[in-house]
Amino acid sequence: MLVIIPDMFTSFMALPPTINKFYLEVRAESEVWICDKMNASEKLGAIIAKTDFSLFCAISAPDADKAELRTMCDWGNWVFPFDDMFDNGDLKDDLAASRKIMDNLLAIMREGSRDRKPNGVLIEIHDTVWERISKVNVKDRFLEAMSQYCDGALEVVEHHALGGTLDVQAYMAIRRRSAGVTPVIAMVEYAHRINIPEAIYRHHSFQDLKRVCSDVIAIQNDILSYSKEEAEGVTHNLIAVLRQSGMSTQEAFDHAGDMLKNCYRDWYIAQSQVPQVSQAIDYDIQKYIDAVRNIMLANLNWSFKSERYLGQKNSLARKYRTVVVLDDRGGFATDDQCLE
DSSP: EEEOOOOOOGGGGSSOOOOOHHHHHHHHHHHHHHHHHHHHHHHHHHHHHHHHHHHHHHHHHHTTOHHHHHHHHHHHHHHHHHHHHHHHHHHTTHHHHHHHHHHOOOHHHSSSSSSSSOOSSHHHHHHHHHHTTTTTTTTHHHHHHHHHHHHHHHHHHHHHHHHOOOOOOHHHHHHHHOHHHHHHHHHHHHHOOOOHHHHHTTHHHHHHHHHHHHHHHHHHHHHHHHHHHHHHHHSSSSSHHHHHTTEEEEEEHHHHHHHHHHHHHHHHHHHOOOOOOOHHHHHHHHHHHHHHHHHHHHHHHHHHHSSTGGHHHHHHHHHHEEOOOTTTTTTOTTTOOOOO
């Protein structure tokens, strides 16, 4: 069946994105590098290319120099194969094995070393990203963000293993961490050389900006990935949670759209409460606000360009605001249901 998706290009999300001038060059270098590191099959290489997370990074950090953009792209090309292990891969309901991998991932960042060798090439790849970020002041915020992401991913695995249902509030609390948004914010701080004093960074308005960014991206992703994840049997999705509460599929998509509007309102409220300090610090504060906004813009525009969620029908989904999902009654979408 066809459902109408919310118009997500509204309010400040209607702004045209700016793409980093090094995008194409860095994309090619990063994709070749990670495929070589992973000894990737032709199929995996094609998936990485179709995902094109370098575009996301290039919009998130439009003013980054080549080296910093490369670090972001390497992390982005790493995070999807890593995250997929816990989302719909072999570890999706194996909490003990998942925790072991997360502990190994974080050890080098927390202690500066680990007792054993990295258990897998994906850990080794992330070690190289950390080596680059650890040389700058933002390293502690990146570590904090990665710890939150790992905790969120483990909560998803635990929920999948135990079963049961979540209400929207509980789901969003987990999703804010598991979506992996806060590490991106820290990386844009690194890439754009933003210097926010710790006292300002901990101000409630800054925390609200980060929360809104995480929520917006989580909701955007769940709207656009629902059709794909539904077909794969993935239930950790906002639309699935809303349907489990008794909504029809269309009602769930409409409600998700209302949640986005509330996020946009909260964004402006948070901005109005950001403290003013001094001319020099206020300049970096504005750079931070712009960075967080650009990350939301990046996710939305990338989602309709990449083939990760919507395949080759991404442009049609944006034009007509419709996607194909399974029938509300439990049937399957037929082959002739399309967006044309």
